[in-house]
Amino acid sequence: MAGERRVCVTGAGGFAASWLVKLLLSKEFVVHGTVRDPNDPKNVHLKRLENAQNLKLFKADLLDDESLSAAMTGCEGVFHAACPVPLGNAFDSEARLLADMIHPAVDGTLNVLKACSEAKVKRVVLVSSVATVVLNPNWPFDKIMDENCWSDKELCRKTEMWYEFAKTVAEEKALEYSKSSGLDVVVVCPSLIFGPILQSTVNGSSLLFINFLKGKRMLVMSYHILYLVDVRDVADALLLVYEKPEASGRYICSSYWIETCDFLGKLKSMYPHFPYPDCPYEAKPYHQLSSEKLKQLGWTYRTIEESIRDNVEDFLEKSLLDVN
Numbered sequence: 001m002a003g004e005r006r007v008c009v010t011g012a013g014g015f016a017a018s019w020l021v022k023l024l025l026s027k028e029f030v031v032h033g034t035v036r037d038p039n040d041p042k043n044v045h046l047k048r049l050e051n052a053q054n055l056k057l058f059k060a061d062l063l064d065d066e067s068l069s070a071a072m073t074g075c076e077g078v079f080h081a082a083c084p085v086p087l088g089n090a091f092d093s094e095a096r097l098l099a100d101m102i103h104p105a106v107d108g109t110l111n112v113l114k115a116c117s118e119a120k121v122k123r124v125v126l127v128s129s130v131a132t133v134v135l136n137p138n139w140p141f142d143k144i145m146d147e148n149c150w151s152d153k154e155l156c157r158k159t160e161m162w163y164e165f166a167k168t169v170a171e172e173k174a175l176e177y178s179k180s181s182g183l184d185v186v187v188v189c190p191s192l193i194f195g196p197i198l199q200s201t202v203n204g205s206s207l208l209f210i211n212f213l214k215g216k217r218m219l220v221m222s223y224h225i226l227y228l229v230d231v232r233d234v235a236d237a238l239l240l241v242y243e244k245p246e247a248s249g250r251y252i253c254s255s256y257w258i259e260t261c262d263f264l265g266k267l268k269s270m271y272p273h274f275p276y277p278d279c280p281y282e283a284k285p286y287h288q289l290s291s292e293k294l295k296q297l298g299w300t301y302r303t304i305e306e307s308i309r310d311n312v313e314d315f316l317e318k319s320l321l322d323v324n
Contacts, residue, residue: 011082034060062108068115105166191227191254196314215275225286
């Protein structure tokens with residue numbers, strides 16, 4: 001078809017990736033989506049999207065070069081969204097850590113980029129995380145964190161924050177590869193993503209909010225501060241940096257920073273009938289996080305109240321909450 005725009009989305013069945021696929025299809029892109037198993041029932045939601053006739057699912061593994069090449073053949077662009085996200089940081093052995101987290105994140109990303117080079121892809125958008133930004137103990141509290149800030153890998157190692165470590169190394173390697181190969185790579189670093197879900201399985205960040213509403217205490221509450229962004233705004237950001245020729249380097253994608261206790265208070269004011277956990281923590285200094293670079297590119301986002309409402313109503317509709 002003349003003028004056809006064909007792109008690939010890795011990890012297409014994931015939380016943010018599913019919304020990206022939905023957005024791309026609505027913009028009349030032809031989408032190649034990589035998944036572990038195209039026939040797995042958990043990917044059915046992709047086949048039900050509007051314009052799904054323009055979606056082709058590929059069985060692919062980040063550590064399998066041949067499967068990646070097949071998925072990217074003929075694509076002008078690639079959105080690399082696939083990455084292991086464990087529900088906890090515990091690994092029972094170093095071998096499991098390497099196999100389940102480090103190799104898929106780091107080596108998998110490099111494999112994707114090499115496949116993109118071979119396929120002569122024009123631009124790659126890497127979905128990273130603010131986990132690669134905010135874990136910097138030397139960054140002054142009176143200085144807003146921006147794209148020049150990087151997480152301390154040694155701190156991640158010492159504290160066994162392996163997801164954060166793997167994402168930081170993967171992003172560094174991706175930008176190094178971009179410089180050495182000439183491949184156009186743009187990075188988007190979303191904060192904690194929430195909002196309505198398209199997939200049938202509950203992802204980690206959605207489970208966090210479900211637990212808030214069910215009154216369960218979680219480790220994240222000890223962080224005191226939440227950096228938040230709506231999943232639909234993440235999808236918009238990914239397409240924006242893909243389509244803007246001037247986009248380059250890293251982009252922090254975070255709409256709000258809010259103290260955890262204040263966030264619970266906002267939830268209570270909007271939905272007072274849920275058994276929320278107590279929030280006894282005292283306020284502590286925290287870093288502000290800037291998405292100004294992304295805003296300058298034209299990014300806008302929903303209000304936190306709209307995101308909360310749409311998220312909770314979606315959970316209720318899907319019977320994911322126990323309501324008295």
